[in-house]
Amino acid sequence: MKAIMYNRTGDSSVLELREKPLPEPGEGEVRVKVVVSGVNPTDWKARAGGTYGALDGWHVPNQDGAGIIDALGPAAPGASAEGTGLEPGQRVWLWDVAHGSSEGTAQEYAVVPLHKVVPLPEGVPFDVGASVGIPALTAHRALTVHDGAAARLAPGTLGDQVILVTGGAGAVGHAAIQLAKWAGATVIATVSGDAKAELARKAGADVVVNYKSQDVAEEVRRLAPDGVDLIVDVNAAANLEADLKVLKTGGTIAIYAANSSDEKLTVPVRQCMAKNARLQFILTYTVTDEQKTAAISAVTAALADDALGVGEEHGLPLTRFRLEDTAQAHDEVQQGTVGKVLIDVGE
Incomplete structure (x- = not known):
């Protein structure tokens, strides 16, 4: 089977197309024939050395993906494979595959722990399944951190909320708009230009503000x-002053991104105190098991309701690459392409 692999960190030239044996799923594992692999900023950052440092052996990149179950490993003692709700031939979406593992989704077959394999609702395309992992799970956590929030989003759970999404044309911003609208919120999004404004509107934002030409706070x-x-803030270092001007007393700023590993945030303490503001930092990999389970459940329900569409018509343009061109796909994400970068792995 074909796989993209690297055994040292660095720029995208470290990625190699290699042949490897077809892996057998072990106890509590599933082998998935990968159809589409999704690329996120965390994928190129890990490859560049931001996560692993020196590598021990070969790694396959990419956290997210979608495909078809090919085989189930032996059930854990006292359990049955049938009890998992998974079976060969089933269409599934995958999350955090490469986290804590040397096996990502940039390969023809991936062996994945049972809990990271989620049935893809009927009629939902593989492109959507490969796009929701990190972006939608991050967005779900961001939308459920404020006081009195439901642990799991569902239609109506945000019905009395007004939510501001900065960077509404990005992958997480796009998912946050869609999930917030699905849950009933009124959504305001900020963007940097007219083309991105149109994407945020297609995602479902009620109002879009161009921060380049308009005063966001005003x-x-x-x-x-x-x-x-x-x-839901993509750049708190730049946005915090305006955020505090528009935040309701007792409100929350959910911060999920940084421009560099050593970026600093200067916090105006008195202004935050006056607003009783909460600054909640988020990294999807380190949320609790309960929070992750709630996010997976909500995202799957939103998928079933056709609330998380991708593509130009849904406000998230797709850029596609072949498996052998994964290095170019990583470069495309690193260069900040608008939309979602996908890799076509199988049929």
Whole structure:
């Protein structure tokens, strides 16, 4: 079987197309024929050395993907394979595959722990399944961190909330808009240009503010005089001053990204105190098992409701590569391409 592999960190030239034996699933594992692999910023950052440092052996990149179950490993003692709800031939989506493992989704077959294999609802394309992992699970956590929030989103759980999503044309911002709208919120999004504004509208944002040409605080306060309940923020270092101007007293700013590993955030303590503001930092890999389970359940329900579409018509353009061109796919994400980068692995 073909796989993209690397045994040292560095730029995308360390990625090699190699042949490897077809792996057998062990106890509590599933072998999935990967159809589409999704690429996220964390994938190229891990490859570049931001996660592993010096590598011990070969690694296959990419956390997210979608495909078809090919084989089930032996059930754990006292359990049955049938009890998992998974079976050969079933369409599934995958999350965090490469986290804590040397096996990612940039290969024809991936052996994955049972709990990271989720049935893909009927009619949902593999492209969508390969796009929801890190972005949608991160967005779900960001949308459930404020006081009194439901642990698991569902239609109506955000019905009285006004939410600001900064960077509404990014993958996490896109998922946050879609999930918030599915849960009933009013959503304001910020973007840097007209083309991105159109994408945020297609994702479902009620109002879009161009932060390059408009005063964000002034526009948001005009639209939400009482302030916003929650801010899902992609760049808190640049946005915090404006965020605090529009945040409702008792509101939360959910921060899920940084421009560099050593980026610093200067926090105006008095302003935060005056707002009783919560600054909640998020990394999807280190949330609790309960939080991850709730996110997976909610995202699957949203998929079944056709609430997480991808593609130009849904506000998330797709850029596609072949498996052998995975290095180019990583470079595309690193260069900040708008939309989602996917790798076509199988049929």
